Amino acid sequence: MGFFSRLFKKKPKNDKYQMGLHKSRSSFDNLKKLLDESDTINDDLFDAIEDLLISADIGVDTVLHFTNELRNEVINKQFENPSDLSETIVDKLFEIYLKDEFVDTTLSFTEGEVNVFLFVGVNGVGKTTTIGKLAKQYKDQGKKVLMVAGDTFRAGAIEQLYEWSKRAKVDFYQKDAGSDPSSVIFEALEKAKKETYDLVLVDTAGRLQNKVNLMNELSKMKRVIEKALPSQPAETLLVIDATTGQNGMNQAKVFNEATDLTGIVLTKLDGTAKGGIVLAIRHLYNLPIKYVGLGEKIDDLVPFDIEDYIYNLFKGFF
Numbered sequence: 001m002g003f004f005s006r007l008f009k010k011k012p013k014n015d016k017y018q019m020g021l022h023k024s025r026s027s028f029d030n031l032k033k034l035l036d037e038s039d040t041i042n043d044d045l046f047d048a049i050e051d052l053l054i055s056a057d058i059g060v061d062t063v064l065h066f067t068n069e070l071r072n073e074v075i076n077k078q079f080e081n082p083s084d085l086s087e088t089i090v091d092k093l094f095e096i097y098l099k100d101e102f103v104d105t106t107l108s109f110t111e112g113e114v115n116v117f118l119f120v121g122v123n124g125v126g127k128t129t130t131i132g133k134l135a136k137q138y139k140d141q142g143k144k145v146l147m148v149a150g151d152t153f154r155a156g157a158i159e160q161l162y163e164w165s166k167r168a169k170v171d172f173y174q175k176d177a178g179s180d181p182s183s184v185i186f187e188a189l190e191k192a193k194k195e196t197y198d199l200v201l202v203d204t205a206g207r208l209q210n211k212v213n214l215m216n217e218l219s220k221m222k223r224v225i226e227k228a229l230p231s232q233p234a235e236t237l238l239v240i241d242a243t244t245g246q247n248g249m250n251q252a253k254v255f256n257e258a259t260d261l262t263g264i265v266l267t268k269l270d271g272t273a274k275g276g277i278v279l280a281i282r283h284l285y286n287l288p289i290k291y292v293g294l295g296e297k298i299d300d301l302v303p304f305d306i307e308d309y310i311y312n313l314f315k316g317f318f
């Protein structure tokens with residue numbers, strides 16, 4: 001049984017995706033309309049499918065790979081009617097994500113240890129907001145959580161993180177603005193070890209991926225964590241703003257080189273019609289998307305679930 005048939009027999013697990021993906025869904029509704037309104041499967045139809053998927057930010061390389069596979073399926077299964085393609089399109093997009101292997105999207109967390117999650121990314125992508133939202137989730141599970149203000153650079157960043165710590169009702173560690181972020185992290189980890197915290201969430205200043213000295217600073221922060229706690233950081237998460245489209249792809253490449261990422265948090269999926277970036281990231285960089293941001297409120301961060309994601313993009317197909 002194909003992925004398509006299995007998926008649409010089940011109910012989605014998390015209904016937050018339904019609202020959060022409503023903009024992206026419109027691109028895929030247009031794809032359905034195109035299949036319904038076309039009479040034959042020909043090159044024009046394939047061109048139009050490519051255009052639609054590229055406009056949903058799946059990425060040119062990924063789309064071309066996908067349409068090649070789709071053309072082969074049309075020949076193998078001798079499809080004649082464009083509407084026959086619906087199931088195969090969903091199945092093939094799912095295969096691009098899965099690549100024949102299980103993708104572990106859970107955050108790595110060991111009970112009884114000080115776990116450290118380091119958040120990196122360019123300016124304004126939602127690092128601080130994501131830390132606030134995650135802090136609440138772990139706090140709700142009874143964990144002792146410390147937020148660390150490693151962004152000592154941007155005016156207001158420390159206060160902003162502090163506000164989130166109050167909202168999530170977790171502890172907060174800061175030094176003065178302008179302090180060396182690595183020394184803030186080092187001291188915060190000393191505190192975390194002494195006071196047996198379960199989880200330390202480290203915010204970092206937003207930085208452009210082409211600023212070499214700032215990328216080196218990130219590598220240094222990571223070394224400081226590794227020295228203080230040899231099995232940490234458990235997670236180094238790149239936060240990407242889904243609305244920035246293909247620039248996010250470049251960020252994934254460069255940040256991965258500097259810090260050896262363990263995964264991605266994709267924010268602001270609710271604000272874009274280009275939700276296809278999930279597939280492009282997976283196809284090109286093999287980095288798991290672990291969480292997605294689907295709104296600005298504290299509860300609008302959910303674990304990434306490929307089935308809920310595809311279900312809600314392709315709802316209009318059924």
Ligand SMILES: Nc1nc2c(ncn2[C@@H]2O[C@H](COP(=O)(O)OP(=O)(O)OP(=O)(O)O)[C@@H](O)[C@H]2O)c(=O)[nH]1
Pocket residue numbers: 121122123124125126127128129130151154157205206207267268269270271292293294295296300
């Ligand atoms: N709609 C929506 N907005 C979000 C989401 N995540 C974050 N935001 C908003 O994005 C804006 C920037 O978020 P921040 O958390 O300040 O971003 P940052 O990466 O810490 O920014 P810098 O410290 O400047 O690097 C804020 O207005 C957030 O409310 C999301 O999932 N959906």
